[in-house]
Amino acid sequence: MPPTGSKRPFSGSGGGGGYNRTGPKPQSHHTPQQPVPTGPYISMFTGFRNELDEHQDRRERIIKASRDITAASKKIIFSLQRLRPTTLPITGLSNHITAEILQYETKIQDLLSSILPDLQGLDGGRWQRQISPGLQEYIEAIGFRHYLLKRKVIEWKEAEWYTCGLNGDEILGRKKGDEVKEDVEMTDVVSTQTTTEVSAGEGVEAGKKEEEKKEDEKKKELKGIPLSREDYVLGLFDMTGEMMRFAITSVATTPLSQLLGAAADSVDGKEKSTPQCLLQDLRTLQSAFEGLDLGFSAFGKDAEKKLKVMQASVLKVEYAFYGMVVRGSERPEGWVAEIDTSGGPGDQE
């Protein structure tokens, strides 16, 4: 049998090979003869079409924004995971990490404000499912940052302040001299000095002021993107996966002598090592989440799945501790492990 014969059983006409697809486009010459539809309901349905198209376009814009927000949020998380040393609380992010995050967060805020008009009134609820993956991922990122800086779980109100899409200027420190909202951790993003640096770097700000004012007026009429409690909770669930990764890195990079510094004797949390704190916080969160009665809605099912992932995360950290206790003493003095903290079931969207 010739060797070419068996490879292409369906290639149709023999001989020439597989490149016979470059003919004239089929049926393209038919289009001019397309008749104009007529009938009693044509105008009614033309109206329907315009309306459905409008919905469809809106839906696609939102899905696209949601995806891009997810991608940028993941990058923020990666930046945060690169923080060293892994000692909590982190008293301020180094400049280059701040700059990295700022770049991504600018993108997120711009995206959020760009889809604001598509999410007004009725449309806010209508496209909730389309936007919520992006919102959840962003909450995961800001929640994680909030936790690293303050060792606290971000509150719903504050999370919404970030995700509503109205506060981009304040979040990114684009405007100077505005009254700072009290419950806002501007330090998370940019300390005051870096704000000025960044604004100066962008330079064009001043010239754009007039335009911005007009835009602001327009924006004031727009309502922010509502953050559902569901998205908030699901974002927090995902955040525990990041805490797990951070904790594993922390366990691996903390010298054994400090790791179990105040293991058994201190109950009040004093002098605990960072990994111990992380584990403790994870457990606190775990028990809080386990205590929720989730119900059987779509959210309940989603949350149930994430709860399993979270329980696995806690186990992983516990096992890391176990490993250090059992085998850690065999390590040479000062040896610090390289641990791959990527992957695992915590990696879900």
Add this chain to the structure above:
Amino acid sequence: MADLNSLAVDGMIDPEIFKQVQNDIDEDIKVRDEIRGLLKSLDKHDRSIQSVLSRVHAVPHSSLTALLASAQPFFEQQREILKELDAVASKYPYYKYNGLWTREIQAASYGIVLAGWLGAFTLEGEERKEGHLMTIKEVGEKLGIPVNVKESDVFHLTLEEYLHSLITMIEELTRLAVNSVTLSDYQRPMLISRFVKDLHAGFQLLNLKNDTLRRRSDGIKYNVKKIEDIVYDLALRKLVNQADN
């Protein structure tokens, strides 16, 4: 900056957060249960209406007016239930719970468009005439709910739900065309044929995304073909004079 030890350990989570979340979940479950309760009785009325209307396949033209009149009380009861549903549902973002009732609302809209086509809503004194397409606005008036709302977040009949109900009607009219022939009514299939073709032309204008509406709308052509076959059979046997139509 605060150092590690000064942060209260248990203060990591404000317990209020989880209390709030639990409240929201509980509230959500309560609302869903309340809506489901109303939907049960709405479903019952949908079925009553459909059971009355399905007798259209078996009754001759002459007794159709009486048949349609017997459906009227059900329509009125349906309006009452819808009013209750409206009162509950309008308290919450429309699309949050829309999935719960969309099937029942489609069925309600279908009842109206089919009855309207059969001439159930002709004014008193006027003769019943078949073949009228109820617009979405007319359906809303009959159901007593707003339609195709774009701005305010209230309970309403959506455009998609209306379109679904039109497709269901097309399917039902196809069956009616067959049964009309059996009842020796040879004119009605001609009327149905023209009507369904016109509607089909309308549906073909729509750019539907890949969802159930798209799939169902793609199926209209089979109904068109089936009705055409009936018209062909009638014409072949000279049971209708095509020139009249």
